[in-house]
Amino acid sequence: MLEISDLSVHYGHKRVVSDVNLRLAPGQTLGLAGESGSGKSTVAMSVLRLLPRSARVDGEILLDGDDVRTMSWGRLRAVRWASASIVFQGAMHSLNPVQRVGDQIAEPMRLHGTKGNVRDLLEQVELPQEKARSYPHELSGGQQQRVMIAMALACGPRLVIADEPTTALDVVVQAQVLKVLKRLVAEQDLGLLMISHDLSVLAETCDDLAVMHRGELVERGRTREVIANPQHPHTAALTAAFPVIGDPAHRWAQPETTEPRTTEEPLLAVHELTVDYGRTRAVDGVDLTVGRGEIVALVGQSGSGKTTLARTIMGLRKPSSGRVIFDGAEVPRNGKALKAFRRQVQLVLQDPASALNPRHKVLDAVAEGLRVHGIPDGIPDGEESLVTAAVERAELRPASLYLESLPHELSGGQQQRVVIAGALVLQPRLLVADEPVASLDASVRGEIVALLLRLRRELGLASLIITHDLGLAWQIADRVAVMHQGKIVEQGSVEQVLLNPSHDYTRALLRAAPNLGPDLGPQV
Amino acid sequence: MSRFNAARGLSRASGGISTFLSHRAGVAGAAILVVAALVAVIAPLLIPADALDVTRVTAAPWQAPGVEYWLGTDHTGRSVALLVVQGAGTSLFVGLTAALLAVGIGTLVGIVSGHFGGLVAGALLRVTDFFLVLPALVLAIALSTVLPRGLGTIVLAIGLTSWPSTARMVRAQTLTIEARPFVERARALGGGHGHVIGRHVLPSVVPLVLVNATLAVATAIVAESTLAFLGLGDPTRISWGAMLHQAQLHGAVPQRAWWFLLPPGVAIVVVVLAFTLVGRALEAVVTPKR
Numbered sequence: 117m118l119e120i121s122d123l124s125v126h127y128g129h130k131r132v133v134s135d136v137n138l139r140l141a142p143g144q145t146l147g148l149a150g151e152s153g154s155g156k157s158t159v160a161m162s163v164l165r166l167l168p169r170s171a172r173v174d175g176e177i178l179l180d181g182d183d184v185r186t187m188s189w190g191r192l193r194a195v196r197w198a199s200a201s202i203v204f205q206g207a208m209h210s211l212n213p214v215q216r217v218g219d220q221i222a223e224p225m226r227l228h229g230t231k232g233n234v235r236d237l238l239e240q241v242e243l244p245q246e247k248a249r250s251y252p253h254e255l256s257g258g259q260q261q262r263v264m265i266a267m268a269l270a271c272g273p274r275l276v277i278a279d280e281p282t283t284a285l286d287v288v289v290q291a292q293v294l295k296v297l298k299r300l301v302a303e304q305d306l307g308l309l310m311i312s313h314d315l316s317v318l319a320e321t322c323d324d325l326a327v328m329h330r331g332e333l334v335e336r337g338r339t340r341e342v343i344a345n346p347q348h349p350h351t352a353a354l355t356a357a358f359p360v361i362g363d364p365a366h367r368w369a370q371p372e373t374t375e376p377r378t379t380e381e382p383l384l385a386v387h388e389l390t391v392d393y394g395r396t397r398a399v400d401g402v403d404l405t406v407g408r409g410e411i412v413a414l415v416g417q418s419g420s421g422k423t424t425l426a427r428t429i430m431g432l433r434k435p436s437s438g439r440v441i442f443d444g445a446e447v448p449r450n451g452k453a454l455k456a457f458r459r460q461v462q463l464v465l466q467d468p469a470s471a472l473n474p475r476h477k478v479l480d481a482v483a484e485g486l487r488v489h490g491i492p493d494g495i496p497d498g499e500e501s502l503v504t505a506a507v508e509r510a511e512l513r514p515a516s517l518y519l520e521s522l523p524h525e526l527s528g529g530q531q532q533r534v535v536i537a538g539a540l541v542l543q544p545r546l547l548v549a550d551e552p553v554a555s556l557d558a559s560v561r562g563e564i565v566a567l568l569l570r571l572r573r574e575l576g577l578a579s580l581i582i583t584h585d586l587g588l589a590w591q592i593a594d595r596v597a598v599m600h601q602g603k604i605v606e607q608g609s610v611e612q613v614l615l616n617p618s619h620d621y622t623r624a625l626l627r628a629a630p631n632l633g634p635d636l637g638p639q640v
Numbered sequence: 641m642s643r644f645n646a647a648r649g650l651s652r653a654s655g656g657i658s659t660f661l662s663h664r665a666g667v668a669g670a671a672i673l674v675v676a677a678l679v680a681v682i683a684p685l686l687i688p689a690d691a692l693d694v695t696r697v698t699a700a701p702w703q704a705p706g707v708e709y710w711l712g713t714d715h716t717g718r719s720v721a722l723l724v725v726q727g728a729g730t731s732l733f734v735g736l737t738a739a740l741l742a743v744g745i746g747t748l749v750g751i752v753s754g755h756f757g758g759l760v761a762g763a764l765l766r767v768t769d770f771f772l773v774l775p776a777l778v779l780a781i782a783l784s785t786v787l788p789r790g791l792g793t794i795v796l797a798i799g800l801t802s803w804p805s806t807a808r809m810v811r812a813q814t815l816t817i818e819a820r821p822f823v824e825r826a827r828a829l830g831g832g833h834g835h836v837i838g839r840h841v842l843p844s845v846v847p848l849v850l851v852n853a854t855l856a857v858a859t860a861i862v863a864e865s866t867l868a869f870l871g872l873g874d875p876t877r878i879s880w881g882a883m884l885h886q887a888q889l890h891g892a893v894p895q896r897a898w899w900f901l902l903p904p905g906v907a908i909v910v911v912v913l914a915f916t917l918v919g920r921a922l923e924a925v926v927t928p929k930r
Contacts, residue, residue: 463825488832538829
């Protein structure tokens with residue numbers, strides 16, 4: 117049905133895709149994996165000739181025997197959506213905010229004169245009929261993504277291209293969306309080309325897997341075989357980056373350093389903390405402790421209140437009631453004491469690109485905390501030596517190469533290291549990290565996790581890691597606290613919570629988590 | 641190392657300059673402004689006091705343009721060409737200072753209301769709205785009739801009436817910057833209000849403010865001309881608006897003395913246009929299209 121041969125794409129002199137060959141038969145599901153910049157989206161967009169004009173496309177893209185590259189404009193319009201359609205990533209930005217979703221689903225049918233109705237389509241994606249009259253902002257992320265899928269199916273295409281269809285969704289919703297997609301593909305005998313940076317998502321949905329790296333197709337085969345026995349080092353790196361819950365090889369935190377020191381007073385203790393946003397209770401009577409040098413993972417879906425809890429611990433939000441105790445003393449709410457507290461506790465945000473001021477050089481970004489708090493006395497040429505030390509601690513070596521760079525000149529992983537260096541320079545005792553690796557590529561992710569663990573080992577730095585990713589918790593944490601609707605429903609050691617969960621919600625999360633484990637491959 | 645840094649900084653700056661240079665209209669505007677500024681500075685030094693003194697001029701009034709007086713003479717026999725040259729200084733001075741005043745107030749109000757929010761912002765925004773709904777010209781006229789006559793009054797009247805749009809824009813920009821995670825990071829690092837405003841908000845607002853100031857100068861020059869034309873200017877100084885006022889007062893139209901009306905009018909248009917062109921080109925430098 118789809119046959120891509122010797123596809124190369126150039127932007128100017130830059131080659132972004134070189135000599136890619138792919139075949140897809142009806143009813144076949146193919147996953148295309150790769151990191152950002154690997155050219156996987158470019159390949160997908162070239163199938164419907166959706167690349168910008170500046171792209172030069174060589175090779176052959178046969179869709180049902182017709183070459184998309186040489187198709188007439190009218191023929192291309194007929195082929196788009198009727199033979200092949202796309203589920204774009206980021207439904208929030210791909211849906212028109214001022215049109216009802218029912219009208220938007222009907223739009224391709226109207227344009228192509230296809231018969232069919234919106235009700236059936238909504239039913240197929242398991243959305244209630246009334247939702248046709250909703251505007252996109254009235255729907256949740258998972259519902260929006262299902263609207264996108266309904267839209268893609270509107271004209272009965274035989275090939276569906278899904279470009280990171282679940283990237284912005286949390287695990288539970290992601291599992292639901294993937295289930296719908298999988299069922300529809302099987303029922304309607306569609307061909308599916310799914311693009312993702314996340315091997316575990318592809319493993320859940322696709323029978324075949326192709327891996328791209330720097331514009332080249334480096335590996336292709338049955339999903340199970342590729343993952344179980346990767347041939348190319350890049351594939352191996354990708355598979356290694358997704359921890360398998362329960363696999364001791366992926367448990368990076370060394371248990372011997374983490375013996376519970378119950379005698380000692382915990383570094384951070386949260387008692388009965390409650391935070392309200394207007395009438396909504398975001399955090400509801402939470403008790404949580406982080407010991408000295410301990411790494412605690414706070415897991416939960418988006419909207420569970422975990423980020424609000426972190427902000428409140430940092431003193432960025434005022435709690436409605438309850439106490440936060442750091443190192444034996446209550447965290448002050450304002451003034452000099454709060455400033456002094458903030459020197460001890462540092463925040464690492466999810467998206468390093470936006471956590472750094474684009475106008476500030478690395479030197480200024482790292483030194484920001486020092487400039488706020490002043491440089492401790494008795495350090496020869498204070499700022500520069502401290503910044504250099506922190507940057508090298510964050511494994512940007514040699515520091516002099518990076519200090520003068522602006523954030524956009526660095527890769528995502530390097531940016532996150534800069535954020536971490538900016539925290540380290542103040543010699544904090546606790547790091548609060550909000551999804552520290554969620555926006556990073558798979559191969560970089562492992563490095564950042566290793567860095568956090570090394571900092572704990574060398575500096576005794578405790579961390580509170582906020583994540584929706586149970587795999588990350590397995591990899592890095594000593595203890596896990598599971599948060600659901602503002603409450604902590606379960607907490608305990610990683611092994612205890614993740615391998616032997618006692619609460620239903622924890623079990624639901626574990627079931628939803630995509631897994632690369634040998635026993636959990638694609639179940640069709 | 642330091643040479644490397646300097647080179648990188650230089651290449652960034654030269655990137656901005658080359659963007660500006662690629663806007664021909666902006667370059668033309670800048671050239672006009674340089675000429676106008678030179679004229680305004682040098683003219684008073686070169687023009688003999690006698691030439692502009694009503695009691696000492698020798699030429700006949702309402703003389704049409706000719707070899708001796710390129711742009712003719714006014715109702716008292718002064719050279720219109722010299723008056724236009726002399727008036728450049730007043731118009732530019734009032735335009736620049738009034739724009740600075742307006743942009744200064746606007747930036748302050750915008751940042752304070754955007755950063756602090758709450759009651760302070762509410763109060764400031766209501767004041768902004770008050771000035772925004774009042775017709776600026778009427779307010780300026782009222783102010784310049786109440787206050788003692790003089791250049792300072794004109795500057796004040798224009799400055800006090802034209803800041804609200806800047807305040808709105810700066811507030812919007814402040815709000816977008818404050819919502820960015822790097823500001824949250826700065827707060828988490830322990831940075832206070834001064835730090836967030838000084839290190840994050842101000843640097844990202846300044847380029848916009850600069851562009852806005854350039855455009856505000858153009859508006860202020862027009863406002864100054866209007867006030868002077870209405871006879872509310874400083875009677876002791878020559879400005880383009882004041883010339884138009886004199887021309888209207890002494891019947892340049894029935895005299896068919898187009899040479900008294902046209903030159904100051906054209907001068908206003910050219911300088912205002914130049915400021916606008918430069919402002920637009922700077923806008924392109926500040927917000928590059930991606």
